[in-house]
Amino acid sequence: MDAAHQTGIEEIQAFHAAHQDEIAARLSDFRRTWSEGTDEDVFAELVFCILTPQSRARTCWPAVQRLLVEGLLLEGAAGRIREELTGVRFNKRKAAYIVEAREHFTMNGQLVIRRQIGQLDQARARGWLVKNVKGLGWKEASHFLRNIGRGENLAILDRHVLKNLVSLGVIEDMPNTLTGKRYLEIEDNMRSFAWAAGIPMSHLDLVFWSKETGEIFK
Numbered sequence: 001m002d003a004a005h006q007t008g009i010e011e012i013q014a015f016h017a018a019h020q021d022e023i024a025a026r027l028s029d030f031r032r033t034w035s036e037g038t039d040e041d042v043f044a045e046l047v048f049c050i051l052t053p054q055s056r057a058r059t060c061w062p063a064v065q066r067l068l069v070e071g072l073l074l075e076g077a078a079g080r081i082r083e084e085l086t087g088v089r090f091n092k093r094k095a096a097y098i099v100e101a102r103e104h105f106t107m108n109g110q111l112v113i114r115r116q117i118g119q120l121d122q123a124r125a126r127g128w129l130v131k132n133v134k135g136l137g138w139k140e141a142s143h144f145l146r147n148i149g150r151g152e153n154l155a156i157l158d159r160h161v162l163k164n165l166v167s168l169g170v171i172e173d174m175p176n177t178l179t180g181k182r183y184l185e186i187e188d189n190m191r192s193f194a195w196a197a198g199i200p201m202s203h204l205d206l207v208f209w210s211k212e213t214g215e216i217f218k
Helices: 003-035 039-051 057-069 078-083 091-104 113-118 122-132 138-147 159-167 180-197 201-213
Strands: none
Touching: 003 039, 003 138, 003 180, 003 201, 039 057, 039 091, 039 113, 039 138, 078 091, 113 122, 122 138, 138 180, 159 180, 159 201, 180 201
């Protein structure tokens, strides 16, 4: 390992040491979504992750909250949902994805998302989500599971995380595309780095994210 990479690792370790209590508290919040929340709470996190591709998280979460306030998350038609997705890119397509996901997780008129994914471990749940829910790729499915406290050993490979993995020498360069196979390879590399650096895998993406954005959010 060259000196630049070693310096970068030490900086990440120092950043984590300074923020680990805040990160741990945020992860505890995520876990409570599953342990104490309703199916609607869990579905709201799924909708958030459907909205985030190519859009800012700080724009997407208020959109989800508007859907909740207006009673649209569980009953709104795609056209009406789209009206609340101000600032979200590809909002027509994503509104349709939300309606389709809602139908997928509804049984006898009741939302049953907790029942449908609760029987699967995190790796199997992610694979199932990628295969069955339109609008969710590997990153978004990982993000959703992390945000409900069921994906703390999964990597959320967004641009902030990938940029840091390159700078730390974990991967050689930013991938142009991420196939499922490549995603899992990078995730394994990130998991090995987390172990070597002494930082929990569940903390690492929030370390990278907050280092780049200045906040610990979702």
